[in-house]
Amino acid sequence: MKQYEYMAKGRLKARGIIVPPGRIADTPEEAAKVVAEIGPSALKAQVLVGGRGKAGGIKFASTPEEAVIQAKAILGMDLKGYRVDRLYVEAKLEIERELYVSVTTDRNAKKPLVMASAAGGVEIEDVQDDLIIRRLVDPEVGVLPYLGREIAEAMNLPLPLAREFSELLVRLYAIYRQEDAELVEINPLVVVDGHLIAADARLNIDDSALFRHPEFELVEEGSTLEHTVHQLGLAYVELDGDIAVMANGAGMAMATLDAIQHYGGRPANFLDAGGGAAVEPTAQALSVLVGMHPKAIFINIFGGITRCDDVAQAILQVRRSQGIPVPLVVRLVGTNEQKGVAMLEEDGIAAFSEMSEAAQRVVELAGEGR
Amino acid sequence: MAILLRSEDKIIVQGITGNQGRFHTGQMVAYGAKVVGGISPGKAGQQVEGVPVFDTVRQAVAATGATASVVFVPAAFAKDAAYEALENGIRLLVMIPEHIPVQDSIDIVTRAQALGAVVIGPNTFGVITPGEKTKMGIMPNHIYRPGPVGVVARSGTLSYEIAFSLTNAGLGQSTVVGMGGDPVVGQNFISVLEAFHQDPETKAVVMVGEIGGSAEEEAAEYVKTLGKPVVAYLAGRAAPPGKRMGHAGAIIERGRGTLDSKERALTAVGVRVVTMPWEVAPAVREILG
Structure with a gap:
């Protein structure tokens, strides 16, 4: 978990490392107040990326009036994909x-x-x-x-x-x-x-x-959707494509994205449903994927500890409760494979056993690829 | 022959009465592993899958002569469990839990090094030696066959996928080792490759790597002297920088840990790097003839 600069400096200070005098400011008025108090200052955007200075996220103010102008310029700006909501106003230093x-x-x-x-x-x-x-x-x-x-x-x-x-x-x-x-x-x-x-x-x-470490304030990075899925206890990363992906195990999930890309498709996300995923978490994860409105969904399962019939059960559950309005490709092998495949077939869903064929198919169905 | 885990190794299970511990004790026993005891403080005298439960590792080791332990306790208690094992003579320690603090993992591997013990994991599926019908870990029993291919992987299910495709291609495995998906783990590719180097039964090695860290790059230097062919598949080509891809260790940080860098390093020393998991078995078949 990354900490904002002002939080990090708070920890340094608590350990006796000298930091410049400074305070946080969420509005131009607050920034002006801090400058009135500590004199010429640097107004620093509080974002979780490096290279703020070059990107215009650090400006200087000698007076409270200047502070208002500069704070207005930084607050709300988009800094490498992060919106600036908070400034750290800190005494300007004569650096040797x-x-x-x-x-x-x-x-x-x-x-x-x-x-x-x-x-x-x-x-x-x-x-x-x-x-x-x-x-x-x-x-x-x-x-x-x-x-x-x-x-x-x-x-x-x-x-x-x-x-x-x-x-x-x-x-x-x-x-x-x-x-x-x-x-x-x-x-x-x-x-x-x-x-x-x-x-x-x-x-x-x-x-x-x-x-x-209860002393640390929670700092959440990433999108709202990412937070939602993390709260289900699943590893999830948003990507910029439109084929939604679920696999079991982190390595498998990464390999699945690679396979989609290999056939010219663009994955929309990374989602690890867990090495021993049961019905409920799998259904929840799939439900998230449906909600993303992708062009197609790819479920890639190697059933080791995960049981294929559990995965099939989860798929059917989501299909019945909320519907799956986009093409769905399932690759299902391993423990209880026959049972799982039969359950899906009864519902008109064909399951693949080869990862390569399944990946190729989902890319076709999404209208992508070479 | 095989590496790390042999049929005669007596195994205890720390955290045997939990859900995972119980289930996988059954699986290990069914596979043929010599599971001689389990630990669960306050539950001595019980039996799990026919395996006697002890309150402490000390008791269990005294009663059974165990030298290996597989740990299933929750991450917050993992350091305690690991030290208990190491201080009581356990010399092969398999750490299954995910989310163990990195500082704890550093302490565990440091202590193990000082005692000459081998740590596999944390965040690993474990180790399996099909030819000797023994395993320590959570991998499915039915996908492996005895044979000449050594497999070392960072990731569980991906290694199952690849091991199963080897089995289906008629290529059995000498030992399959999971290094674990955490940033700090007991084994690296080099230590496992060294063991495969010593093992006459292993004729070829499959490396299953992923983005993050530089274990693959470091291993490349060693591969030159391995004297056995190596096929590698690395996952994470499509992964964006700065994002953790499920495993705590699978992250491209500040330009380091990219797939390109790993591929280049391995290719330069003659490793056959394939781009998709299903290309591994055909590549091994081609090399072994």
Whole structure:
């Protein structure tokens, strides 16, 4: 779960990392009030994407009057697909240097990874590789101050800054570890008046660990439909095509999209009905697909733990209760396959056993393809 | 021969009295796995599918000599269960649950490494060795046959699809291993490939990968010295960046973890990369003749 910048900074501040003075503002009037209070400020759009500055999501105001004008320009704007509803108004800084620091997980090493660079202020993937310092952390030991001193040395920071950096890194790691962060990043970490300040921050919390962090406000990303399906406990991603898709298992669902694309079709969504999907959740998922008004629907099931007759039952249930007004292609193999296929056939629905043939057919029925 | 799991391995089931634990204990026993005990605190003395239940792993290991455990407890208790197993001499640990916090997974695999134990998962379907009629996990029993093809996959149902198509093509499997769909898991392609390298029964390897991370790229370097042909299918060509495709680990983050990068790395070292799941079995058939 991503956190907005102002939330991330709240966590940094709570851990003793210095952030600029700032407040949130939801209206131009509120923005003006904050500027009157803290002086010349940056008005920063609160959205969950990077590169706000270039996209016009950060503007400066020296007076409350300017703040009203600038806030009006940003609030409500569309920033890379996100609507701006909230600003973070923050004291403008006289920046001497921009650094980068983050803690994340190295998936291959299965260890925490500290990354730092003296070339901060741009997205880290745009920084030349030899300018990035990477250090793996032993999770049983954690980050001790010496690691910060060594990294500071590699960045050529003068001694007082090196000491500050070392303390900051210990605190940043504590956030990563104790608050179950996937990523905690300060970019840029700026030098102002000879001290380190976190000018921008990113904090992503591990969704799987939210149960032990009631302190985090829920931040929902994505469309309303995505939220609805997530609430059913199903993995769902909206795509821009018009063939609705359901499969069981994440890998199968991905492969199903690939197969549609392979035959020239355009999938409308990713939907994993679960490795052992029962009648009810499957029916609910299908019902969502029908509601999307796609050109066609493709259900691709390999029945391992999932039973084909359960899937057939779910399909018939939805057909009877709400109707399925678009072409439906079902591919059904595995446990209780014959029973499931027979149930569908009785209702005039043909089921395929080959994934390739089924994918090809649904693309044809949607009027797409080569 | 086979890898990781052998017929003589004595297995316990942590969380045996839950719905999943109960059902899959039955399936494992039916397949022929030596399930010697189950754990469910406070339920010692009960039996599940003919398997005795113990309160603690300590008791179970003392009574049965088990060295392997398959974990079905809810994600929030998984770290506790894993440590209990590792500290009591379990050396093959299969972690089925999805949604285990990444920090917990880091701790589990770190501790296992220190003790010389093997962790499979989390978020895995497990491991199955058809030639020795044993399995630890949730895969369906009827789709596998003994044979020369080693399979290593990140994803459950997709691996079933591919294993079944191999079986239908007359190509049995030596061992099928699920690495798990989480960002941090005990096995990577390299560790499993190394095991297949050592196994004389395995004549070819099928890798079933997906977008996210760089396990496939890292594996490519190793494949050069594997000495056995490899066929790979990777899922997620149609996946947009920045979205989690069901698995916590299946995400293209900040330009990393794309299918292109994986395909290029594997193709460069001579892996036969196919673009659709149904192309795997014919490719293996062609290679093995």
